[in-house]
Amino acid sequence: MTDERRELHHEQKASASALADPDGRSRRESLLQRLHGSHKRKSRRTSAAVGATQLAVLVLFIGLWEAAGRNHWIDPLLFSYPTKLFDQLYRTMADGSIWPHIGITVSETVLGFVLGTLTGTAIAALLWWFPFLSRVCDPYLVVLNSMPKVALGPIFIVGLGPGMTSIVAITLSVTVIITTINIYNRFREIDDGYIKVVRLFGASRGQLFRHVILPGSFPVIIATLKVNVGLAWIGVIVGEFLVARLGLGYLIIYGFQVFNFTLVLSSLVVIAAVAAVMYQLVAALERKLTEGWRER
Amino acid sequence: MTDTPALELRNLSHVYVNDKGATLAVEELSLSVARGEFVSLVGPSGCGKTTVLSLLAGLFPPTKGTVLLGGKPVGGPSPKVGYMLQQDYLFPWRSIRDNAAIGLEICGLKTAAAMERVDGLLAELGLTGMGFRYPHELSGGMRQRVALARTLATEPEVLLLDEPFSALDLHIKLQLESLVQQTLRKLGKTAVLVTHDLAEAAAMSDRVIVLGRNPGHLRKEVAIPEEIRRADPIEARKLPGFQDVFESLWKELDELDGGGDEDDG
Numbered sequence: 001m002t003d004e005r006r007e008l009h010h011e012q013k014a015s016a017s018a019l020a021d022p023d024g025r026s027r028r029e030s031l032l033q034r035l036h037g038s039h040k041r042k043s044r045r046t047s048a049a050v051g052a053t054q055l056a057v058l059v060l061f062i063g064l065w066e067a068a069g070r071n072h073w074i075d076p077l078l079f080s081y082p083t084k085l086f087d088q089l090y091r092t093m094a095d096g097s098i099w100p101h102i103g104i105t106v107s108e109t110v111l112g113f114v115l116g117t118l119t120g121t122a123i124a125a126l127l128w129w130f131p132f133l134s135r136v137c138d139p140y141l142v143v144l145n146s147m148p149k150v151a152l153g154p155i156f157i158v159g160l161g162p163g164m165t166s167i168v169a170i171t172l173s174v175t176v177i178i179t180t181i182n183i184y185n186r187f188r189e190i191d192d193g194y195i196k197v198v199r200l201f202g203a204s205r206g207q208l209f210r211h212v213i214l215p216g217s218f219p220v221i222i223a224t225l226k227v228n229v230g231l232a233w234i235g236v237i238v239g240e241f242l243v244a245r246l247g248l249g250y251l252i253i254y255g256f257q258v259f260n261f262t263l264v265l266s267s268l269v270v271i272a273a274v275a276a277v278m279y280q281l282v283a284a285l286e287r288k289l290t291e292g293w294r295e296r
Numbered sequence: 297m298t299d300t301p302a303l304e305l306r307n308l309s310h311v312y313v314n315d316k317g318a319t320l321a322v323e324e325l326s327l328s329v330a331r332g333e334f335v336s337l338v339g340p341s342g343c344g345k346t347t348v349l350s351l352l353a354g355l356f357p358p359t360k361g362t363v364l365l366g367g368k369p370v371g372g373p374s375p376k377v378g379y380m381l382q383q384d385y386l387f388p389w390r391s392i393r394d395n396a397a398i399g400l401e402i403c404g405l406k407t408a409a410a411m412e413r414v415d416g417l418l419a420e421l422g423l424t425g426m427g428f429r430y431p432h433e434l435s436g437g438m439r440q441r442v443a444l445a446r447t448l449a450t451e452p453e454v455l456l457l458d459e460p461f462s463a464l465d466l467h468i469k470l471q472l473e474s475l476v477q478q479t480l481r482k483l484g485k486t487a488v489l490v491t492h493d494l495a496e497a498a499a500m501s502d503r504v505i506v507l508g509r510n511p512g513h514l515r516k517e518v519a520i521p522e523e524i525r526r527a528d529p530i531e532a533r534k535l536p537g538f539q540d541v542f543e544s545l546w547k548e549l550d551e552l553d554g555g556g557d558e559d560d561g
Contacts, residue, residue, distance in 0.1 A: 193385040200353055200379040201399040201450065202372065211398065215389050290389075 080262040088266045098270070105236055105247040106274060108164060112171030112232035117225045119172060120179025127180070128187045128213065129205070141181055149173040150238045162243035170242075171235030175228045182227075186220040187213050222286040229278050233271065300367040302454055302486040303329040303352060308361035309511075310347055320511040321347045325361075327505065327514065329454075329486055334477070336489045336497035336504045338545065340552055344512025345490040349456050352488065353379050365454065375403050378452030380460040384443040386431040392418065392442050393427035399450040410449075417445045421475065437468035444476060448483070455480060457489040461496065473500055473529040494549070498541045499529040506548045516548050 062082050068074045069081025076084075092098035127134035153170050160166040194212050203211065240249025248267045255263030308325040311318050322344040329335050337345045351358050354370040354377065363370040365377065386395045396414045400406040418427055421441045431439055440460060447455065457476070461469045477500055480487050491497050497504045502525050508515040520541060524532045532538055 191385070193381055193383055194387065196355075196379075196381065197385050197446075198398065198402055199355065200373050200377075201402040202374055203402045207402055211402065212387070215387070218389070 077259070078261055080265050084262050085266045085269060088262050089269070092266075101247050101251055101267075102270060102274065104164070104244075105240065105249065105271075106278075108167050108171065108236045108239070108247070109229070109232045109278070111168050112235055113175060113225065113228040115168065116172050116175025116228050116232060117179055117221065120176045120224070121183050121221055123176070123180045124184035124187060125209065125214075127184050128209070134184065141177060145177045145181060149177070150235065153238060153242050156239075157243050166243065167236055167239030167247075170239040171232045174235040175231045178231070179224050179228060182224050183217060183221060186217040190216045219286075219290055222282075222289065226279065226282050226286070229275065229282055233275055237271070300331075301328040301364075302331040302333070302366060303327075303488065304364040304367075305348070305351075306362045306364070308348075308351065308358050308363065310344070310351060311359045312347075322351075322358075322512040325512065325514055329488060331486055332484050333503065334480065334487045334489070334501045336491060336501040337507060338491060338494060338497050338504060338549070339507030339512070339515070340509050340549065342512075343507040343509040345507060346458060347512065348507075349379070349458050349488065349490050352454075353377050353456055375399060375405075375450040376453050378447035378450065378455045380443055380447050380455065380457045382459045382462055384431075384436075384439040386439055386442055386446075388431055391428050391430055392423065392434070395431065395442055396445040396449050399446060403450060405450070414445065414449050417448055418442070421445050421479070435468075436464055437472060440464060440472060441475070444472075444479070448479070453486060455485050455487040457487060457491075459491055462492060469496075470530050476500075477529055494542055494545045495533060496529075498524070498538060498545060499532040501525075504541075504545060506545065506552075508552055515552070518544060518548075 065079075066082050069076045069079060069084070089098070127137060150170060150173070152173050153166075156166040156169040156173070160169055190213055194216065195208060198208055198212055236247070237249035237252070240247040241253045244250040248271050251267040252264050255261060255267065305325055305327040308322060308327075309320070310322045311320050325344075325348065327348075337348060339345055350356065351363055352365075352370070354363070354372045354374065365374075370377075386392075387398070390398070393411070393414060394401075396418060397406055397411060400410050400414070415427060418424070421444060423438060423441055423445070426434065426438070426442075431442070434442070440463075443460070460476075461472055464472065473496060489497065489500060498520060501520055503520065504518045505514065506516040506518065507513065518541065521537050524535055524538055524541065527535060
């Protein structure tokens with residue numbers, strides 16, 4: 001720390017003399033480079049410290065959990081402990097029995113959040129196109145949004161049969177309404193000036209939607225996609241609780257029924273890992289798609 | 297110049313209706329703008345300047361009266377009329393080039409030749425090499441120049457300028473005024489400028505029209521002397537006759553502020 005301060009003090013003095021010197025052009029250049037370099041070093045150091053702390057917290061948590069489980073500070077039957085979890089995961093990965101579970105749950109989730117976002121956007125477009133419809137629908141959307149939609153689960157299962165279709169339907173019921181509301185609100189928030197620009201060229205309503213409303217809402221649509229990743233997991237896991245014979249939600253409910261909490265917790269770990277990867281992928285997609293045109 | 301005026305308003309009245317009630321914005325306004333003429337509309341807020349411009353653009357039909365463009369009634373927005381807004385409203389997701397070409401795209405005229413013309417237009421407006429940049433990389437003055445290119449790209453006969461310089465710094469504003477005037481003169485375009493800035497109106501126009509308020513009506517026309525008309529807007533401000541024009545406009549507006557209500561009776 002003191003080193004840094006001395007360095008900075010030194011540089012400030014150097015900068016004063018370099019700026020005063022009219023012929024000191026190259027010296028000024030090197031000074032600017034040096035200042036930039038020290039700034040970069042400093043921010044790298046901060047990032048490294050944050051990363052190290054994060055890792056330490058994780059290691060500490062796992063270590064404490066392990067110690068607590070082995071020494072019976074907590075009930076190992078209920079809370080298990082990390083080595084048992086990883087042993088379980090390792091075994092099921094090695095014999096391949098976990099992959100179908102992960103596969104089905106991931107496909108249901110991806111299908112859920114992608115379809116949920118697309119359907120929600122389509123409904124929002126419909127509401128935007130027909131203002132009368134949107135006024136009629138408004139109170140119903142509010143009521144539907146405040147309802148716990150997973151409660152509709154049993155109806156989907158009876159109606160669509162126990163299986164992937166009804167699980168995806170439950171996921172849609174969780175994601176579609178909030179997506180519709182968010183995206184429709186964004187559609188209406190687009191600055192009138194942008195609308196005027198294309199109207200003045202004689203744009204049709206379809207052109208207005210395609211050139212202004214939809215691209216202008218793009219960041220919100222992607223952000224909603226991110227939110228829907230989380231919501232879709234809720235729908236899928238609840239759906240699997242109710243009907244499935246396969247999937248991570250099924251493993252959890254099965255582990256609960258046979259009192260194998262190691263299975264329950266290891267499935268949760270897998271869910272956390274896969275959900276994090278999924279979120280990062282969507283975030284990367286967002287960066288790629290909105291590259292270049294971000295407003296300050 | 298032909299005999300048909302480029303733009304004509306005949307006994308124009310417009311009423312805005314909303315939940316709170318109906319308000320008369322413009323009453324019995326008649327006005328004609330010759331081909332190639334540059335006319336400014338000035339007046340206090342609430343004199344219906346922007347309403348007149350919107351009616352000229354065909355954004356909505358007038359309650360009463362007619363708007364003629366080249367002798368034909370205006371039925372709606374058309375690429376024949378270009379409109380420049382106070383803010384640039386460039387789409388952040390489109391490159392500069394694509395922003396300038398949005399009008400062409402909407403009218404279904406976006407061809408390779410048209411895009412070449414857009415590039416030429418951008419170059420003429422001092423935006424060489426900016427075509428593939430994005431709006432957030434440009435300064436306010438540059439962005440407004442892109443907006444001008446966007447307006448000119450569809451080759452309109454008439455330009456409507458809705459306070460396009462008011463959001464800019466003085467220095468940039470003067471530069472743009474002269475750029476716009478030069479460009480319009482070179483292309484022989486007819487223009488109607490709405491502004492709050494009396495000096496701007498006097499320096500740029502051939503004719504300044506003072507509107508009164510509550511409801512908007514025509515109050516006075518001031519013809520700008522030939523030498524000021526011909527001069528560049530920056531130079532025009534320094535000419536000896538300029539101060540007189542400015543004073544007469546100023547007096548007119550001052551009276552409006554003081555006794556505006558009696559005028560309307």
